[in-house]
Amino acid sequence: QKEVEQNSGPLSVPEGAIASLNCTYSDRGSQSFFWYRQYSGKSPELIMSIYSNGDKEDGRFTAQLNKASQYVSLLIRDSQPSDSATYLCAVNIPPDSSASKIIFGSGTRLSIRP
């Protein structure tokens, strides 16, 4: 079982609608959760971080965390063509004998259609 799982997509959403991206993780001890956006040919860009259960809003983006269900999601309201990108979920894996590490999911490709 992969430690961080995402649907690879592509997820196609009409312009102006809400895009919902989902991520599940395997380690119940994880404490830090991140969403990165990656445009084709570019490097990942951090857009949201969340550390406690519930919702965290930043502009058109809302991150949702449910530790009991080991589930983190990203909602993008009023989707724009510029939101078309691959979205990477990243989760910290608590340390055993070494330092904590962050594991990335394989990403969900999002396409916003006009």
Added chain:
Amino acid sequence: DAGITQSPRYKITETGRQVTLMCHQTWSHSYMFWYRQDLGHGLRLIYYSAAADITDKGEVPDGYVVSRSKTENFPLTLESATRSQTSVYFCASSESYVGVYNEQFFGPGTRLTVL
């Protein structure tokens, strides 16, 4: 300019050659990381460093060597390049690696092709 830079941005080399990818950050972040990104595998951690002279293996360290003599630099060396090392390499840094200050910030990447 502040930030994290990588050089070269593109590199073509031949099997068996030694290649060094450079990473430089101006934030004075303690932690630095090297990832490779391949289709179907996402981002995989090669090596990371907690501070100058402290490095540790990640998920896929074989065939790579790192050093960190200065906080701001974290070069990655492929001692004898193989075709399987053809990939996009990203360097990243973070203020911390535990707790709530472990957001990682990425450099622009180096696209490496091994013929």
